[in-house]
Amino acid sequence: xxxxxxxxxxxxxxxxxxxxxxxxxxxxxYNLKSVCSSMDDYPLKxxxxxxxxxxxxxxxxxQGELPRNAxxxxxxxxxxxxxxxxxxxxxxxxxxxxxSSYTKYNYAIKKIHARLxxxxxxxxxxxxxxxxxxxxxxxxxxxxxxxxxxxxxxEKFPNFGKRNEETVPMPEYRVSVAKQEIQQLDNxxxxxxxxxxxxKLGQVVENKRITAPDHFQxxxxxxxxxxxxxxxxxxxxxxxxxxxxxxxxxLLQLQPLWLKIADKPLNVKKFxxxxxxxxxxxTLRKLIKYHLDIISIPRRxxxxxxxxxxxASTPDGEREQEKLRDFGGFEEPEDLYDYANRPRRLxxxxxxxxxxxxxxxxxxxxxxxxxxxxxxxxxxxxxxSTEVELVVGIxxxxxxxxxxxxxxxxxxxKNLQPGDQVLYSVQKSSFEYDNKQPIIMxxxxxxxxxxxxxxxxxxxxxxxxxxxxxxxxxxxxxDNLVASFWLGEYPNLHIFNCFSRDAxxxxxxxxxxxxxxxELIGRLLMEQNAKVFVCGSSGKMPREVKITFVEIxxxxxxxxxxxxxxxxxxxxxxxxYKEDAW
Numbered sequence: 001x002x003x004x005x006x007x008x009x010x011x012x013x014x015x016x017x018x019x020x021x022x023x024x025x026x027x028x029x030y031n032l033k034s035v036c037s038s039m040d041d042y043p044l045k046x047x048x049x050x051x052x053x054x055x056x057x058x059x060x061x062x063q064g065e066l067p068r069n070a071x072x073x074x075x076x077x078x079x080x081x082x083x084x085x086x087x088x089x090x091x092x093x094x095x096x097x098x099x100s101s102y103t104k105y106n107y108a109i110k111k112i113h114a115r116l117x118x119x120x121x122x123x124x125x126x127x128x129x130x131x132x133x134x135x136x137x138x139x140x141x142x143x144x145x146x147x148x149x150x151x152x153x154x155e156k157f158p159n160f161g162k163r164n165e166e167t168v169p170m171p172e173y174r175v176s177v178a179k180q181e182i183q184q185l186d187n188x189x190x191x192x193x194x195x196x197x198x199x200k201l202g203q204v205v206e207n208k209r210i211t212a213p214d215h216f217q218x219x220x221x222x223x224x225x226x227x228x229x230x231x232x233x234x235x236x237x238x239x240x241x242x243x244x245x246x247x248x249x250x251l252l253q254l255q256p257l258w259l260k261i262a263d264k265p266l267n268v269k270k271f272x273x274x275x276x277x278x279x280x281x282x283t284l285r286k287l288i289k290y291h292l293d294i295i296s297i298p299r300r301x302x303x304x305x306x307x308x309x310x311x312a313s314t315p316d317g318e319r320e321q322e323k324l325r326d327f328g329g330f331e332e333p334e335d336l337y338d339y340a341n342r343p344r345r346l347x348x349x350x351x352x353x354x355x356x357x358x359x360x361x362x363x364x365x366x367x368x369x370x371x372x373x374x375x376x377x378x379x380x381x382x383x384x385s386t387e388v389e390l391v392v393g394i395x396x397x398x399x400x401x402x403x404x405x406x407x408x409x410x411x412x413x414k415n416l417q418p419g420d421q422v423l424y425s426v427q428k429s430s431f432e433y434d435n436k437q438p439i440i441m442x443x444x445x446x447x448x449x450x451x452x453x454x455x456x457x458x459x460x461x462x463x464x465x466x467x468x469x470x471x472x473x474x475x476x477x478x479d480n481l482v483a484s485f486w487l488g489e490y491p492n493l494h495i496f497n498c499f500s501r502d503a504x505x506x507x508x509x510x511x512x513x514x515x516x517x518x519e520l521i522g523r524l525l526m527e528q529n530a531k532v533f534v535c536g537s538s539g540k541m542p543r544e545v546k547i548t549f550v551e552i553x554x555x556x557x558x559x560x561x562x563x564x565x566x567x568x569x570x571x572x573x574x575x576x577y578k579e580d581a582w
Contacts, residue, residue, distance in 0.1 A: 005034035005153065006051040008042055010058035010070025010108065014373060016097050019142060020057040022301040026146065028169050031160045032153055039073035041273045047087065053124055053153065054087075056094040056112055063572055063579050064104030066111070068427065077115050088120030093152075095145050096129040097138055101543055103569060105131070125152040139333045168308040173366035174269035175287075177261050190423050192280035198425045199240070199276045202226040204416050205387065212478040218394040219446060219481060221380075222413060224422060229385050233454035234431030234533075234580075237388055238374035240276060240423040241412035247295060248288045251348060254355045258284055258362060274371050276423065284362065292369040295346045295408050300336060302347065304328030305368050309360045317357035324354065344405050375409035376427065378535065378580065380449035382456035388424075391449040391481065431533065431578050435463050438530040440521065442510050442545050444472035444498075447536030448481055450580070454533070459490055468524070472498040472510040472536075510541070511548040521549075522556025531576045538581035546579075 005027065009020035017038070024036040035042075039056075047054070061067050066074055096109030106129040113127055125148045130141035154160065194201050202224035211219045224237075231237075252259045262285040271278055279290050288294065298306075307324035311317045327336045339345060347369070351358065360368065381389035394414050395407030416422065433439060433454065441451045448471055458465050473479040476499050486493065496513045499505035507513035514521055524530035534545050546568060553564035571577035 004050065004052040005032060005055070006042070006046070006053070007034050007036040007055045007057065008039045008073070009036070009056070010039050010067040010073075010112075012059060012061040012067040014370070015138075016057045016059040016067070018299045018301060019095065019097070019138075020055075022299075022304065023055065023057070023146065023149075025169070025301055025304050026150070027153070029163060029165055030150060030154065031163050032157060038069040038273060040069045040071070042073070044073070044076060047090070051090055053156065054090045054092045054116070054121065055124075055149070056092070056109065056116070057097075058094070058109045058112060059097040060102075060104065060106055060108040062430075063577075064107030065430070066108045070108070070112070074112060074115070077112075077119065082119055084118065084120060086119040087116060088122070090116075090121045091124035091156075092116055092121035093124040093145075093149055094127045095142065096127075097132070098129060099132045101133055103546070103572065105129075125149045139330060143330050169305075171364045171367045172270075173272055174363050175365050176267045176363060178265040178267045180265060190421055193240075193276045193278075193423060196277045197275050199423050200226055200425060202388070202422050202424050204418050204420045204422060206418065207413070207416055210391075210481060210484070212475075215475070215478040217479065218396070218414070219479065220390075220392045220394060220414065222390040222392050222416075223381075224388050224390075224424065225386060226388065226424075227386065229388060229426070230383075231379055231388065231426050232383055232429070232431075233433070233457050234378070234429035234450050234578075236376045236378050236427045236429065237390060238275075238376050238425045238427060239409060239413065240374050241372065241409040242290045243288065243292070243294060243372075243408070244412075245289070247348060248285060251288060251294055251351065252285070254351050255358075255360055257359070261362070268366070272366055272371065275374055276425070284365075287365070291371055292365070293372045293408065294348045294369065296370055297344060298327075298340050298347045298350050299370070300328055300330075302328075302368060302370070303336070305364065306358075306360075309358055309364075310354065311357045311359065314357070320354050320357050343403070346405075349403075372408070374425070376582075378447075378450040378453075379426075380452045382453055382460050388426075391446050391452070393446045429580075431580075432575060433531060435461070435465050438466040438468065438524050438528050440524060440530050440532045441467065441469045442514065442532070442534040442536075443469065444510055444536040444541055445479075446481070447534075447580075448485075450535055451533065452482075452485055455486070455493060459486070459493065464492055466492050466494070466524075468494045468496070468520075468530075470496045470498065470507075470510045470513045472500065472513075474501040475499060476502055476505070509544075511544045514545065514548045515551060518552040518555050521552050525549075525553070525571070526557060529576070532571065532578065534577075534579045534581070536581060542579055542581045549577075 007020050007024055009016045011017035020036055024034050027034050059067060094109050094113045096106040098106035128141055128145035130138045132138055190201060193199050205225045206223040208221045209218055210221045211217060252262050263283050266282045279286055303324050307321050307328060310321035312321040326332055377390045377392055379388055380391045394410040398404055443451045451469055455467055471482050498507040498510050498513045500508050549568050550564045553559055553567050
C-alpha cells in the first residue's frame with residue numbers, strides 16, 4: 001500500500017519538505033504507509049503503476065517560480081503530448097506555502113494543481129494555499145488541511161485507524177555498524193562526491209573582508225579557482241559546508257554509545273536523497289561532520305520522533321518526554337515557537353538540554369536529523385572559465401537568550417584559507433539580458449553581487465549599454481561594497497549610492513533614490529524599454545521597491561494606481577522585471 005499514497009514536495013529552503021515529512025509521520029500514526037520524495041526524485045513511471053492518492057506540498061520561490069527540485073517534474077507534466085486522462089486514476093490534494101504580500105502568491109502550487117487536474121486527477125480532499133503572514137500562519141492552514149486529508153484517506157482505507165502512539169515507528173533509513181573494516185581511511189572525502197549532480201572541486205584563492213573592521217557585519221570577497229567553468233550574470237553557486245570537529249565531538253559525547261562506534265564503518269539500508277550524494281567509506285563521525293545539520297533549528301518532525309527515545313521511568317524523564325512530545329504536535333504550536341524558533345535554539349543545544357534521559361539508537365539517525373543542504377550564493381564575477389567570485393555576508397548575531405549564533409555555511413566559509421578545497425556546483429538563472437536596452441539595478445548590501453557580475457561583463461565588452469545601479473548600505477566609510485569594485489570612470493555606468501545612516505547622504509534607502517530620480521526611471525522604462533533587476537534580502541525591501549516603481553509610473557505618466565500596478569505586473573510577465581530575494 002505504501003506507494004498508493006505518494007507525498008511529493010517542492011522545497012527551496014526546506015519548509016515545504018518539513019511539512020511533507022511531518023505529514024508522512026502523521027499518516028504512519030494511522031497505520032497509513034506512504035512514500036515521501038521531492039518531485040524530481042520520484043520515478044515518474046510510479047505515478048502510473050503505483051500511485052492512487054497523490055499529495056503535493058510545494059512552496060513558491062522567486063517571482064512565481066517552482067523550487068529547483070520540482071522543475072523537472074513539472075517540465076514533464078507540461079508536455080503537450082500527454083493525454084487528458086493520463087492521471088485519471090489518481091486522487092489529488094495539494095498544500096501550498098506562500099506569502100500574500102508577493103504578487104504571485106502561491107503561484108507554483110496553483111500551476112501544479114491546475115495542470116494535474118487537466119491531466120485527469122480527481123479531488124481527494126480540498127486543496128489549501130497557506131499564507132505565512134496571516135494571523136494563523138502556515139501551521140493554522142496546515143492543521144485544517146491535514147484534518148480533512150486524513151478523514152478522506154480513512155474513508156478510502158476503512159480498516160485502518162490510529163495506532164498506539166507509544167510504539168516507535170520503524171526507521172526508514174536503517175543505519176547499523178558494519179562488520180567489515182574500512183580498507184582505505186586516508187581518502188579525500190571531497191573527491192568521492194565530485195561529478196555527482198554536477199559537483200565540482202575548487203580551490204580557495206581569496207577570502208578577504210571588505211567591510212571596515214569596526215563594522216558590525218563581516219562581508220567577504222570569496223574567490224574560488226576551478227576548471228571548465230560556465231556561467232552567466234545572475235547564475236548562482238552552491239557551496240557544500242561541513243560541521244566543525246568540536247561540534248561533532250560534542251554530539252558524540254552526548255550519546256556515549258555513539259562515541260564507542262564513531263569510527264567504525266556503517267551499513268545504511270537506503271540513503272535519503274541528497275544533492276551530491278554521501279561521502280565514501282561512511283562512519284558515524286563522517287556522517288555527522290559532512291551530512292547532518294546539527295546546528296539548525298529543530299523542527300516539529302524532529303520532536304515528533306525524538307520523544308520516543310526518552311527514558312520516562314523517572315519523574316524528570318516523564319516530564320521531559322511530555323515536553324518533547326508536545327513540541328512534536330499542534331496542540332500548543334506556540335510552545336514550539338517559543339522554545340526553538342524565537343531563541344533560535346539549535347539541535348545540538350536541544351540534545352544537550354535533554355541528554356540525561358535521552359538515548360538515540362544509531363539506526364534512527366538519518367530519520368531524525370535533517371541533512372546539510374547546499375547554500376546558494378549569487379556569482380559576483382563576469383563569466384570566467386577558471387574562477388568564480390562571491391560576496392558573502394557572515395551570519396552572526398545574538399539571540400534573545402544572549403547566545404551568539406553563527407550560520408553553518410558562513411562560519412565554515414569564514415575559516416577557509418587560500419589553498420583549501422571546496423565542493424561547489426553552478427545553477428543557471430532565468431535572468432536574460434542583451435546589449436541594447438538600459439538596465440536599472442537595485443541592490444542593497446550583498447545583493448550587489450550579481451550586479452557586479454553583470455556590470456563587469458558589460459564593461460569588459462566595451463559596450464555602450466547604459467547601466468544604472470541603485471546601491472544601498474549603512475555607511476559610506478564602513479560597508480560601501482562598491483567603493484573598490486570599479487576603478488576609473490565609465491560614462492555608461494551610473495551609480496546612485498544610498499547610505500541609510502549617514503546624515504549627509506542624498507538618498508537614505510534604494511527606494512528613496514529611485515523615487516527622487518522618477519523622471520529618469522520613468523523615461524527609461526516607458527520610452528527606452530529598460531529592464532529592472534532587483535536583488536537583496538527578502539522582507540520589506542522587494543515590496544517597497546515594487547511599490548516605488550508603481551509610484552514612479554503614476555507620477556511620470558499620470559496613470560491611476562490600478563493602471564500603474566498593471567504596468568509593473570506586465571514588466572514581470574514580459575521578463576523585464578527580475579527579482580531575486582532570499
